[in-house]
Each structure stands twice: as C-alpha cells, then as structure tokens.
Amino acid sequence: MSENSYERIYDIVKQIPKGKVATYGLVARLAGNPRWSRVVGYALHVNPDPASIPCHRVANRFGQVSSAFAFGGENMQIRLLESEGVTLTDGRVDLSEYLWDGL
DNA sequence: CTGGTGACCGCTT
DNA sequence: AAAGCGGCCACCA
Numbered sequence: 001m002s003e004n005s006y007e008r009i010y011d012i013v014k015q016i017p018k019g020k021v022a023t024y025g026l027v028a029r030l031a032g033n034p035r036w037s038r039v040v041g042y043a044l045h046v047n048p049d050p051a052s053i054p055c056h057r058v059a060n061r062f063g064q065v066s067s068a069f070a071f072g073g074e075n076m077q078i079r080l081l082e083s084e085g086v087t088l089t090d091g092r093v094d095l096s097e098y099l100w101d102g103l
Numbered sequence: 104c105t106g107g108t109g110a111c112c113g114c115t116t
Numbered sequence: 117a118a119a120g121c122g123g124c125c126a127c128c129a
Contacts, residue, residue, distance in 0.1 A: 006126090023112095024112080025113090028125095036111090036124080036126095038123095040111075042125085042126060046127090061113095067110085112122105112123090116118105
C-alpha cells in the first residue's frame with residue numbers, strides 16, 4: 001500500500017520520452033519531493049516492471065548510469081541508450097543534450 | 104522498536 | 117575553486 005509513492009516515481013520514469021535521459025533528482029522533484037532522490041533509486045532498485053520502467057533512461061546528476069543496473073550487462077545499458085538515440089560519452093550521457101526537462 | 108543501508112542531491116567549510 | 121558531510125524517505129534485519 002505504500003506503493004503510492006513508488007507509483008508516482010514509476011509514473012515519471014515511464015513518462016520519460018525516448019532518446020531522453022532523466023536524473024534521479026529530477027524524477028524525485030517531478031514526483032513532488034526533491035529529497036526523494038534516494039527513494040527513487042530504491043524504487044528503481046525493486047523495479048517491479050523493468051519492461052515498462054526504462055530504468056536505463058535514468059541517470060544520476062553526473063549523467064553516469066548506475067553500474068548496479070547490470071540488467072544483463074553494463075554494455076546492454078549503453079547499447080539501449082544508443083539504440084534510443086542517446087550519445088554516450090565515455091559511459092556518460094550528455095545531460096546538456098539529452099536531459100529530460102520534464103515535459 | 105531501533106539501527107543501518109541505499110541505483111542520490113545540495114549545502115557548507 | 118574543490119572537497120567533504122549531512123539530510124531526506126523507504127525498506128530490511
């Protein structure tokens with residue numbers, strides 16, 4: 001029942017447009033609480049639906065995606081982003097170009 | 104019930 | 117300018 005907060009986060013992540021990347025802090029802020037950054041990470045950690053929740057489109061404030069994702073391989077994560085049209089720079093995403101504004 | 108942790112971010116020194 | 121520390125929320129033992 002406490003999934004309400006989680007659903008809020010999942011809803012934001014699910015709304016991330018293709019070819020764009022959102023940060024934990026941004027998702028947390030859109031969720032309604034800028035301090036949920038850690039909970040957001042935990043929410044994706046449980047990731048009940050990785051098929052509908054593009055956790056690979058969520059990166060930290062530095063644009064570096066979590067290595068803990070390792071969902072089938074770290075390279076798979078990068079490959080997914082590249083497949084979406086995101087250019088990865090040294091394993092990092094150019095937030096200046098692909099940072100989702102939250103539209 | 105309390106303590107500790109976690110895919111984080113922001114502020115302070 | 118850079119580095120370090122704490123804080124917030126939720127979950128697990």
